[in-house]
Amino acid sequence: MNDNVIISLKNISVDYGGDRVLSSINLDIRDKEFVTLLGPSGCGKTTTLRIIGGFVEANEGDIYFEGERINGLPPHKRKVNTVFQKYALFPHLNVYENIEFGLKISGVGPAERSRRVQEMLTLVNLTGYEARGTNQLSGGQQQRVAIARALVNHPKVLLLDEPLGALDLKLRKEMQVELKRIQQSMEITFVYVTHDQEEALTMSDTVVVMKDGDILQQGTPRDIYNEPANAFVADFIGESNIVPGTMLRDFRVEFAGVGFDCVDKGFGENTEVEVVIRPEDVKIVSPENAPIVGVVESSIFKGVHYEMTVGAHGLRWLVHSTINSEEGSKVGMTLTPEDIHIMWPSSS
Numbered sequence: 542m543n544d545n546v547i548i549s550l551k552n553i554s555v556d557y558g559g560d561r562v563l564s565s566i567n568l569d570i571r572d573k574e575f576v577t578l579l580g581p582s583g584c585g586k587t588t589t590l591r592i593i594g595g596f597v598e599a600n601e602g603d604i605y606f607e608g609e610r611i612n613g614l615p616p617h618k619r620k621v622n623t624v625f626q627k628y629a630l631f632p633h634l635n636v637y638e639n640i641e642f643g644l645k646i647s648g649v650g651p652a653e654r655s656r657r658v659q660e661m662l663t664l665v666n667l668t669g670y671e672a673r674g675t676n677q678l679s680g681g682q683q684q685r686v687a688i689a690r691a692l693v694n695h696p697k698v699l700l701l702d703e704p705l706g707a708l709d710l711k712l713r714k715e716m717q718v719e720l721k722r723i724q725q726s727m728e729i730t731f732v733y734v735t736h737d738q739e740e741a742l743t744m745s746d747t748v749v750v751m752k753d754g755d756i757l758q759q760g761t762p763r764d765i766y767n768e769p770a771n772a773f774v775a776d777f778i779g780e781s782n783i784v785p786g787t788m789l790r791d792f793r794v795e796f797a798g799v800g801f802d803c804v805d806k807g808f809g810e811n812t813e814v815e816v817v818i819r820p821e822d823v824k825i826v827s828p829e830n831a832p833i834v835g836v837v838e839s840s841i842f843k844g845v846h847y848e849m850t851v852g853a854h855g856l857r858w859l860v861h862s863t864i865n866s867e868e869g870s871k872v873g874m875t876l877t878p879e880d881i882h883i884m885w886p887s888s889s
Contacts, residue, residue: 545572547697547730548593553602555588555754562588564754565602570698570732570747575724577733577741580751581777586734589751590700593732595619607697620697624704628687630675636662637671640689647694661689664723681712688723698730705740717743738778742766750774766819772887775817782823782858786816786883794883797854799832801876805883815886820848820861822880831873833858837866 548570555563563585570576578586591597592604595616603610611619630639640661644654662668665685675683684704691699701720705713721744724731735741741748742762749759750773758770769775772783786796791806796816808814828834835853847865851858851872858874866872 546570547572547607548732549605550589550592551603551605553589553592553599553604555585555592555597556600562754563592563599566754566756568749568756568759570730572697572730573728575721575731575733575744575746576749577735577745577747578749578751579735579738579741579777581736583753584751585754586736586751587702590623590702590732590734593698594621594623594700596623621700622691622694622696622698623700623702624684624687624691625702628683628704630683630686630690632675634675635671636667636673636675636678636686639675639686640693643690643694657693658689661693664692664726665689666719680708681716684708684716685719688720692723692727692729696729698732699724701731701733703734703736705735705737713740720744742778748778750777752777768882769817769884771884772815775882775884780820780859782816782818782820782856784816784818784856785886786814788812788814788883792878794881797833797856799854801832801881802878803881803883804878805881808883808885813886814883817882817884818876818880820859821846822876823858823860823862824875825849825860825862825864825866826873826875828871828873831875833874835872835874837868837870837872840865840868 546569550566550568552565552567553563554561554565578589580586588597592599595614603612637658640658641654644657665688667685675686705716708716717740745762747759748762748765750757750765752773758765758774766778769778775781775783784796786794788794788808789800790810792803794801794803794816833853835851835858838850838852840847840849846861846863849860849862849866851860
């Protein structure tokens with residue numbers, strides 16, 4: 542991972558009408574990194590993006606760009622550009638003119654403007670669309686124009702505020718791949734806002750999970766998914782079984798009345814903990830000699846797998862399996878140490 546920090550937020554707090562929207566957050570964003578701010582509506586992710594872009598001023602704290610404090614610096618003087626969910630394309634200009642607009646404002650000469658616009662059209666796969674009016678484009682094509690227009694000035698950072706929100710599911714998935722390709726091709730920093738967990742896991746180098754104006758956890762998609770810091774993160778990033786347990790000692794935990802080996806340590810001995818187990822990590826086996834035995838309460842075919850609810854030891858387990866077990870049947874469930882993730886109880 543590149544350790545060169547390009548943006549640094551230090552103790553940033555924002556109040557709107559007496560309500561605290563951001564609560565003294567700290568965040569470092571590295572050069573050439575794809576960072577996603579993820580969380581439910583109202584968690585502060587868009588406000589964080591707008592702080593970086595210069596559209597909102599913090600009530601407290603400082604923002605640094607390449608080590609220089611930029612509090613109060615207006616948006617047009619920052620080396621960042623923004624792509625909003627509503628693309629805000631100029632309807633009276635064609636595709637070429639929309640992309641060229643920022644270069645004209647900046648005083649770039651005709652030859653260089655032409656070169657850069659063609660470069661952007663190639664990058665976003667819109668070569669041949671130069672003369673099209675924006676109202677003749679699909680939603681995905683309009684989004685590509687908005688991205689090209691934002692990138693043509695070669696910003697150090699591109700801010701994207703839920704830019705895929707208006708697209709249908711198939712196009713969203715295609716554009717997730719496209720955005721990651723564009724980011725890697727341009728080698729610039731992307732800061733992306735979404736409430737879609739799959740989007741965050743698909744594209745990001747770093748995911749920042751937010752709730753109620755706080756950063757709850759940040760890390761790689763794999764770390765966030767496999768080692769959630771608390772119950773909110775575990776539930777928000779995919780589905781989880783969260784069950785009460787007792788950490789007997791390092792690498793040994795008890796839950797559902799059974800002792801299991803695990804890979805976690807540092808929780809002390811005989812300590813109350815919460816255990817996170819992803820549905821796809823539960824293996825359905827024959828009930829004989831299985832550590833946990835339960836009864837299938839429901840089974841729904843989801844295409845790639847069956848989603849089952851299993852009642853066992855007073856708990857209801859969510860299980861994803863490629864092999865179906867009939868409702869009412871008795872099944873065994875087994876886990877490897879790597880399938881078991883320990884965290885402190887949410888109330889602590």
